[in-house]
Amino acid sequence: MIDSTPIRDFIRTRLLRPGSPAPGEDDPLFSNGRIDSFGVLELIAFLEEQYGIVIDTAKHHIMDFDTLRKVAHVVAQEREGGRRG
């Protein structure tokens, strides 16, 4: 698993409305409307740049990015895939 602190900071400062508390590991982000689908795209762009991975949106459902834990799992999965591939 990866350290999710940079992802949490990005979500809090760039995607959530000002004054929102930092999201917990399992707090829903997309399904409860805290971030919208374009926010998910911004998050994906951040992850690709931060972790040097490529995320294929055809392979992942938007709900794969619904919580910090799920996002960290996608990153770990893609890094693993990148190392193997």
Place this chain on the structure above:
Amino acid sequence: MKNLPRRIFSLHGSYLAVFLGTIALLAASRRFVKNAAAREWIFAGSQVAVLLLIVDIDFRGILFLVLPLLCLVFLMARWLAPKPGWVRPRGALAGAILLPVAVLTFVKYAFAGAILGRLLGAAGWRPAPFAVVGLSYLVFKAIHFLVDVSSGRVSAPTFRSFLCFMMLYPTYLSGPMDRYGRFRRDFENPLPLTRDDTAEACWRIALGLFKKTVLAALCAPFAYASFTTAELGAISAGKAWTAVYAYAFMLYFDFSGYSDLAIGSARLFGIAVPENFRNPYLKRNIIEFWTAWHITLSTWLRDYLFMPIGKALMKRKRGGGSNLPVAAASYIITFAVAGVWHGDGWNFLAWGIWHGLGLSACKAYGEWSRRLPAGYHRFMMETFPGKALATIVTFHFVILSWTLFANDLPRAAILYRRLLGIG
């Protein structure tokens, strides 16, 4: 006129007989047919048979266009599915998607059919000389199927489940638009039908009928269609606004009523079709609205248009600066396609662009308002006046767009002038 009640009764009576007959057939097959594949063929076959037999659907469209198209889509998807040691040829998925899109374009849009006729040297030639209903939905479902099978998100599809997914008759004409992976779970293991489930499904059907036949019908006489274009030019601003509100509620009751009917009916077959509406007119911004109106279409647009377009544009942009231009371009392109998908006419394109611009403005406002103090956000998000204000603005933005949806551009222009009391 004298025979009208009898005709209505016999028409609805035959629908009811077909519907109840299908439920009985599926229940009997579940109980007595032990072979799973045979049971599934009965299910799929019953849906196709009903569509071929239903009185107001032209069977030629299904027989000569829809079924061959579905066979081709299925074969292409099987070919595109990931296989060990096989590399998909570049552009193969795009080529496969092009087939259903081309069929839809030439059949649905008069101008495209005319161009094709001219290219073939036969002016006045029509690609499909019969009515093909439900094609727009079929094509979007086919694209989803091709993308998900080729990406490996859906594995080893079977033709019988694909056929039933595409042709489940309660959802065939106007959705809700299910996803194959979800549908297949219910198709292969239909949900049990307890007394409570049956009561719930019947309640949804009754609610749908009430919305369509009573509530939508009550709004209809005040909506746009009751005015000729000449009358529209002379109506008062009050009457024009009444038409705007009446159409907004007529459309909602009619469409959400249809969805209730489809959800309740499919549930009696053991299929839990996804919800399509969640109080859309109570949403506080246009982005929220599109998570609550025609949900199965908006999630399709999100997954198969908005996300790939946004991702591609984001990749090109790279580097600092605002993401707003990317967001705006993604919203506008996605909703322009959504508009054109709804119908043949410039007004549908204008309606789509209206929503694309609205979503872009909403995103820009969200970015801009980040600079405002926390108290402003608390007021807008947590207090009744703030929430009510946001809901009223969003509601009017949406209902004014229906003017473009329901009228061609000249009529819409007259109506907008009347709404402002000018012209």
